[in-house]
Amino acid sequence: MDPAQYMKALAELWGQGGQSFMATQQNLLRDMAERFNKAGENAPAGAPANLFDPAAMTQANEAFGRLWSSAAELSQTFARNLQQGKEPDPLVSGLLGRIFDPSAWFAGSEGMDAALNRLAQGPRLADIWNTERQMLAVFNAWTALRRRSLEHNTVMLEAWLAAARSFAKLLNEKADRKEALGSWREVLALWVETANKVLLETQRSEPYLKSQRELLKASTDLRLAQQEVAEFYSEMFGYPTRAELDDVHKALTELRREVRALERAGRDRPARKARRSGAARAAPSEEKPS
Amino acid sequence: MSKPDAPVQIEPEQAVAEAAELGQKLARGAELFAKLRDDEVKIATTPKDEVWRQDKVTLHHYRPLAPVKVAPPVLIAYGLIGRYTMADLQEDRSLVRNLLKLGVDLYVVDWGNPTRADRWLTLDDYIDGYLDECVREVARRHKVDKVNLLGICEGGVFTTCYAALHPDTVKNMVITITPIDFHADTEQDRLGHGFINLWTRSLAPEDIDRLIEAHGTLPGEFMGSVFSMMTPMRTLMKYNLDMLEVMDDEKKFLNFLRMEKWIADRPHHPGEAAKQWLKDLYQDNKLINNAFVINGRTVNLSDITMPVLNVFAKDDHIIPPATSQALGAKVGTKDYSELPLPGGHVGVFVGGKSQALLGSGIAKWLAERQ
Numbered sequence: 001m002d003p004a005q006y007m008k009a010l011a012e013l014w015g016q017g018g019q020s021f022m023a024t025q026q027n028l029l030r031d032m033a034e035r036f037n038k039a040g041e042n043a044p045a046g047a048p049a050n051l052f053d054p055a056a057m058t059q060a061n062e063a064f065g066r067l068w069s070s071a072a073e074l075s076q077t078f079a080r081n082l083q084q085g086k087e088p089d090p091l092v093s094g095l096l097g098r099i100f101d102p103s104a105w106f107a108g109s110e111g112m113d114a115a116l117n118r119l120a121q122g123p124r125l126a127d128i129w130n131t132e133r134q135m136l137a138v139f140n141a142w143t144a145l146r147r148r149s150l151e152h153n154t155v156m157l158e159a160w161l162a163a164a165r166s167f168a169k170l171l172n173e174k175a176d177r178k179e180a181l182g183s184w185r186e187v188l189a190l191w192v193e194t195a196n197k198v199l200l201e202t203q204r205s206e207p208y209l210k211s212q213r214e215l216l217k218a219s220t221d222l223r224l225a226q227q228e229v230a231e232f233y234s235e236m237f238g239y240p241t242r243a244e245l246d247d248v249h250k251a252l253t254e255l256r257r258e259v260r261a262l263e264r265a266g267r268d269r270p271a272r273k274a275r276r277s278g279a280a281r282a283a284p285s286e287e288k289p290s
Numbered sequence: 291m292s293k294p295d296a297p298v299q300i301e302p303e304q305a306v307a308e309a310a311e312l313g314q315k316l317a318r319g320a321e322l323f324a325k326l327r328d329d330e331v332k333i334a335t336t337p338k339d340e341v342w343r344q345d346k347v348t349l350h351h352y353r354p355l356a357p358v359k360v361a362p363p364v365l366i367a368y369g370l371i372g373r374y375t376m377a378d379l380q381e382d383r384s385l386v387r388n389l390l391k392l393g394v395d396l397y398v399v400d401w402g403n404p405t406r407a408d409r410w411l412t413l414d415d416y417i418d419g420y421l422d423e424c425v426r427e428v429a430r431r432h433k434v435d436k437v438n439l440l441g442i443c444e445g446g447v448f449t450t451c452y453a454a455l456h457p458d459t460v461k462n463m464v465i466t467i468t469p470i471d472f473h474a475d476t477e478q479d480r481l482g483h484g485f486i487n488l489w490t491r492s493l494a495p496e497d498i499d500r501l502i503e504a505h506g507t508l509p510g511e512f513m514g515s516v517f518s519m520m521t522p523m524r525t526l527m528k529y530n531l532d533m534l535e536v537m538d539d540e541k542k543f544l545n546f547l548r549m550e551k552w553i554a555d556r557p558h559h560p561g562e563a564a565k566q567w568l569k570d571l572y573q574d575n576k577l578i579n580n581a582f583v584i585n586g587r588t589v590n591l592s593d594i595t596m597p598v599l600n601v602f603a604k605d606d607h608i609i610p611p612a613t614s615q616a617l618g619a620k621v622g623t624k625d626y627s628e629l630p631l632p633g634g635h636v637g638v639f640v641g642g643k644s645q646a647l648l649g650s651g652i653a654k655w656l657a658e659r660q
Contacts, residue, residue: 196523200482203519209492217497223504246409246506253410256345260419267426 134229141222148218152211155202163198167191319537331547334375336386338398342427346402347420349427352390359393360656362434362461365424366398369444370416370559370567371513373552374398376639377442380548383640388649394656395432399424404560406506411560413567417451418585425452425459436461436596438656443467443609443635444567447577450617451584454593462659463594464652466601467609467635470591471578471616472571483607485520490572498568508564510556520607549640578616591617597625599655601648603638604630627655 170190174180181187202208227242234241240248342349366386368374377398378386389396399421404411428437438461441449446468453460473491475484502508536542559567576582582589598621602614611630618626629651633641638648 192523197481199522203485204488209489212489213492213497216501220500220504224500227504249407250410257415257419
């Protein structure tokens with residue numbers, strides 16, 4: 001197949017899969033949000049919020065995983081097809097498969113997401129199941145984080161598609177000019193250069209910055225919601241709360257600041273005194289009439 | 291032969307040879323990887339002694355490697371993002387060693403490992419508190435009134451503020467890869483440069499407040515992710531291709547691992563200080579506008595009256611040159627010099643060409659101003 005056509009087909013197939021998945025995911029999240037809202041309206045305060053459908057969320061995550069697996073599989077095919085007319089070498093195919101693996105973009109650009117998740121995901125939901133109100137807030141925040149994460153990954157998916165299209169175009173142009181890439185290093189260099197440019201342009205775009213900001217906010221909200229639960233338990237069992245510890249640390253910092261200032265004043269006093277007495281000794285001569 | 295219209299024409303023999311080479315590389319690399327232990331990957335090995343400490347902050351004096359020719363001593367201040375060990379990554383790539391060999395008497399301040407307990411520390415504490423104490427201690431030990439300051443990155447902002455607030459205690463100031471005008475990234479439209487500036491401005495101030503409220507610090511791994519975002523393909527390729535390139539060569543592989551060790555050592559940035567860093571400086575750009583306040587005193591850059599050497603990297607994507615060079619028009623001294631060096635933010639310290647020029651450039655400039 002012509003490389004441009006191949007890449008076009010690849011990009012479209014993947015793009016369609018991604019859009020269809022996103023639609024399903026958004027419907028699921030909308031449905032969940034509605035159910036939670038209804039729960040908030042009807043349930044008495046403190047009633048168990050037994051509305052979460054873990055199977056649906058698991059299913060959604062599995063679907064998400066499947067999408068990326070299939071995208072990775074497609075890119076493996078892409079890597080194999082670059083070895084036109086040859087018996088594909090499994091080692092080289094494996095390496096190229098990794099290089100062209102869109103899920104690597106996901107993982108790499110999701111470094112921020114992953115870092116935020118690691119930071120945000122403190123106590124597991126099972127440990128806080130009995131604090132209904134706080135749990136609901138935590139769960140809403142967690143759902144929001146997943147949604148923001150998916151939105152951000154959609155931006156990245158679009159970037160991968162753009163990079164793949166540019167790469168295919170460049171390959172095609174080279175073929176038209178009867179130029180050819182003679183080694184895998186050249187293929188790789190062209191891909192890295194093309195992809196890097198697209199990624200950097202994406203990062204400066206408004207959709208990327210917006211989705212990053214929303215992701216950051218969502219992860220912060222989740223962390224704060226979790227802290228409220230932790231505060232609840234700490235108070236219940238007589239342990240110091242985060243807020244109390246923060247207060248203690250604040251007082252300690254202020255005390256240290258004062259100690260530093262006092263020590264400095266103590267050190268400076270003799271020097272100031274010496275300067276003053278020196279000035280006093282010098283003063284009579286300075287006042288002599290000329 | 292491949293068809294002439296195929297975009298990739300790799301001869302079967304070449305593919306086999308490449309695959310074989312790759313296989314051998316992997317085998318040699320695996321052997322080396324199994325042999326190496328973490329304690330063999332050492333950074334910041336230049337001998338030094340702790341001479342002062344307060345809270346988590348320590349001051350170290352490097353042991354001389356040559357007779358001292360440059361006075362007064364130089365105090366190195368790195369920032370709170372990353373650690374000073376970048377200046378002494380390995381024996382043959384060390385600003386510290388280069389300066390010591392050229393007769394510079396050298397101190398370094400280590401800010402330690404801030405935790406959530408240090409949430410309330412401000413830049414005022416670091417600049418007007420700890421750094422001031424370090425300057426005094428060095429001055430006391432050497433019976434001098436003034437010392438030389440060498441600030442790196444955020445540490446360059448610390449020394450700039452300090453020099454403006456305490457010009458009577460600073461003989462000369464050298465800053466390296468230091469942002470002064472945090473909005474000057476817009477002056478140069480270079481793809482991939484100044485992303486942190488753009489990204490920080492895309493946040494609302496309350497986003498930053500809530501982030502610090504949630505974590506108590508600006509977590510080190512968070513900043514690590516932001517830096518990774520700035521070199522996206524490099525980050526993606528680092529552990530499969532870059533590492534593959536070097537993993538069968540012990541010297542190169544150890545260089546790679548030392549850099550990884552430095553990158554992995556990401557202290558948390560105290561929360562209140564991080565708010566000032568991100569909001570007052572990155573967002574509101576108060577330093578260049580003489581509106582940044584430390585301990586109730588406004589930092590006026592024209593109060594920097596001692597000689598200033600501003601070192602920047604021509605291809606710095608984290609601190610674009612224009613953000614550093616803005617200092618020149620604002621200082622109150624006529625003895626202002628710039629030393630532009632080839633390379634990027636980190637390359638200026640560890641790149642072959644740059645780090646040789648960096649050490650000798652600084653030592654010469656200081657020697658001329660004793």
